[in-house]
Amino acid sequence: MTRLKAISLYTGVGGLDFGFEAAGFETAVAVEMDPTACRALAANRRWPILGEDIHRLTAGQILSAGQLSRGEADVLIGGPPCQPFSKSGYWVRGDAKRLDDPRATTLEAYLHILEKAQPRAFLLENVHGLAFRGKDEGLEQILRGIEAVNRRCKTSYRPAVAVLNAADYGVPQLRQRVFIVGSRDGTPFSFPAPTHGALSENTESELQPFRTTWDALGDLPSLMNDPSLKMSGKWADLLPTIPEGENYLWHTKRGGGSALFGWRTRYWNFLLKIAKDRPSWTIQAQPGSATGPFHWANRKFSAVELSRLQTFPEGLVLPFSRNEIQRLLGNAVPSLMAEILAREIRRQLLGRRRQTSDLLLMPVRRGPAPPPQKLAPLPKKFRELIGNHSDHPGEGLGNAARMRLTVAA
Template identity: 45%
Template sequence: MDVRLPVISLFSGAGGLDIAVERCAEPPLDQDGRKGPLSVAVATDYDELALSSLRANFNVPTITRDIRLTPTEELLEAGGLSKGEPALVIGGPPCTPFSKSGFWIEEKRESRDPNASLLDEYVRVVTEAQPEAFILENVQGLTYRTHAAQFDRLISAMRDLNYNPQWKVLIAADYGVPQLRRRVFIVGRRDGKKFRFPEGTHSGWSERHSVVDPTKIPYVTAKEAIGDLLPGVLEPGEMLTGEFAELAAEVPPGQNYLWHTDRYGGRNVFKWRSRYWTFLLKLDPDRPSTTLQAQPGPYVGPFHWENVEDSDGNPRARRLRVPEMLRLMTFPEDYKLEGSRSDIQRQLGNAVPVELGKVVVRALMLQLGHLAGPDATRDDAGPEQLSLMP
């Protein structure tokens, strides 16, 4: 019999938050090998391929359907739960309506994307399931003024339920993830007490900030995370071909298409700031990766800093391989993912970095009293100091 606390997982995808929930207190805390007080009781998503990946790693009931057509009662029944029994509702509604990707589409720029209503569906499940707490994750763009109506409606609805929602944009690299990925987390407690976000443990510079905290651990770099995987094994479709393949190969590590403007050392092909930053972008091995995107265009990075050769011996930039993407997302290396390489990138690019999710879940479990250990806002709240509450 599983005595762990049950969790309802919405918009589950391939399971980034689900792994974080089940492993929030690694290493194992008792002789039975339990890695935390939580267990996913039911997971749902409209993407059957992503749920196939989830089922390949979790023994959990799943429902493949649009959340708008999925009654909360069915979720509770599938998980063997009653109203008020779930410890958590977790999930990240599809971020497309709020992402910079596709921002050229007028309805998204003006926040008229119908998929934005999925936030309301999340509120509906929390309202009807009445979990002890919830964790909602999304892209930073959800907090932009453009989407103020949707964001304010979400926060107001959770306040009306007395969950006292707290939100913060977290940078994954600040918590030891080798990726400069910014995501907003919204956390609320049924008892109305205020959730306190944990302090970052790492520090470094990025395009947006240059102040480094010397008291913290330096950012984990791309080379530290995936350098030992070289030379590796080529994967189908990893090599860039076509119109910009030669130009991409000439871009140095850490640079992008701007290398080929009149201000840098490449060819004078592009106008200054005429493309997205990620166009022809290569990883800098000495810094964390930029955000791993779910559905990049053919010339959108980040690409690996090392080129490969085509059949004629010409250098060519290459896309990241599956083992490298798993590392950058801090997924377990043996995690099984279904589909093609592009399918797997879509699943990982849509996921929550596991170690970032674990930090948030662990802090919530400490503050709810389901884990015993130091205060969650202190830098020394490491998993080795935690224990399961009796």
Template identity: 40%
Template sequence: MSKNISVATPDCRGLVASSQDVAPERGVAISLFSGAGGLDLGAEQAGYRVHAAVEYNNDAADTMEKNFPDLRSPVIRQNILEVPSAEIREAAGLGQKEQPELLIGGPPCTPFSKSSFWLDWKREGLDPNASLLQEYTRVLRDLKPRYFVLENVYALTYNNRQSRPHFNRLLHEIEEYGYDCNWEVLNAANFGVPQARPRLVIVGAPKGSRTPALPKPTHGGRWERQDVGKSDSPHVTAGEALEGLHTVPEPADTVAGQYGHLLPGIPPGGNYLHYTAERGHPDPLFKWRSRYWSFLLKLDPAKPAPTIQAQPGPYVGPFHWENRRLRVAELKRLFTFPDNFELVGSRNSIQAQLGNSVPPLLAKTVIAALTEQG
């Protein structure tokens, strides 16, 4: 697929409400680090209208402009370090003394991603992107929204020198700028998303208003060898999410190269460990735990998808149980984007936009729990 091609699928079965099926109007939202708009779509489904967005990546900005007609200005496509808060306020159509109802955003997570711990300079906390957390709190301080939602990788909460100092600074700044907050690592699967995707979510409101709240799980099941969530409402499975979805082959479907031919031999839910002596394979090809767990990982239709990455390697799953890569329409289902949501860019760009996004259903649930108490 060539760059800058819009990709859409028929609006057949979706796991979330369409953009027309929303809660009563709640007010203006401003979006930072918008990406493909997962948080934004959840905010709109919770009753807000995204009037301004800041997103540096052109494909993601194009995606935002295609899907969010309430934007009062084009997406601000600058590095947020160079964007004054006053410019963001103006882009939202707010006067100098007007405050947005909601500020949302997920600063890039690479400095704190679990998959980056093997890089010495990241472990030392030297990644310059870590400062983007302070750009979020700077806008929070200047625009003084009624509520805020900040999302990031859960590894930001780890008690190590790479993550914890940044997390502590973030919480200190939120408090210093006049907000009470609650934070928790939420697994998207516990909220009806057909993907086990743990993310750090911080919600806040001005001091003295009330204590901000996070939602309680609506679904539950097994995850990482333990029972999680709400036991009487099972997780939504990948098979349920993809049921009835008709897709056409894509150029990148085939998993080829040195290891692609091994995929058909792996059972649904399995990975490269199928080809180890410990799993009883007669001709072992790999040593036990010699690869990352997602190597040759295949979806199990009876379980939620594992976390889908933004930039997977050639043999990094999850792959479809039909022994191919997941198609764009399938990825959207597994993230709870509506079937008619349009993504702009190359196939790799679309994978990155989705892999970096917050599932809209999780975003809607978080924002509704935060604001419906007010």
């Protein structure tokens, strides 16, 4: 059977594409301006790649590279760069520039290609901050843009919008993203219901238990002596004193350790460690030296481990520095999430069913996880920090907020 054709924008390292590939799609053309991401794509797949800023390409060039005519592509997929709408922007600056940020024009570029290519269906992915209540101007821009495409082109794209957590679908990682899906002929799309959840006493639940980090990584070597994965910086020796599944809050007066910090005076990912029996927290693209999540063995993740947590296909070649790999994989969509949505697009909007019901990228179950490692004693160099530290005073009342008000005045 002929594989369905996808146009891929903002392809990155290929997280969406690998999932659509598993669901029976072929990337007819990929558009990605990052040279490192382009090298990664070329090392692993033989897709036509346009390594150029999308704003410098015409829709005709993209269609030509994919050997497609207008209306011939089965799906347009892509995740425009999400920094203008990222929640992390609020931590750093108290707010983000959002549509005032030049990177927000990537949304307009996506809509331009949607209009000119007119695929049978589309999927757009972004950080869930795109849909924050009261700060959803990016989402509103997309929806208005789709309405304008329909008016000009006599199409009937009817977008369905949902914020989904990848862990609810079998990805061993808590990662919320907004997805927008639509069909050219107006066929409505229904997002799949969650299939996984936390274990509870409710034995009547039809949900499967979350896939865990042990499911994803349990068969891999320990890598304890790999120097490239060793933590560095001021706080490296403090991580072994924090239990699995905890962060710096362990060392506050409300935690179980020593009172080294005030409650919520650091960002959530500070010294954050995964637990074997739970999904990981969201993998970061550009973490600092103490920004987690970190491996339960008190180190950074390897390339293979990051790929597993992102449910990428096995055997990818990533001949780059560890920092580059972290950036590429941290910015990607979990491929299992893409496979699940691609199957639903294929079934609901394109009238094509898969021959097998098994998800190709679903992690295997490995049984109960081993017990946590024994905690290390608090190093002497941190004992001088023990004291009666003040808690964070509340949202909008911290030092950064006061400084912003002073500057504004």
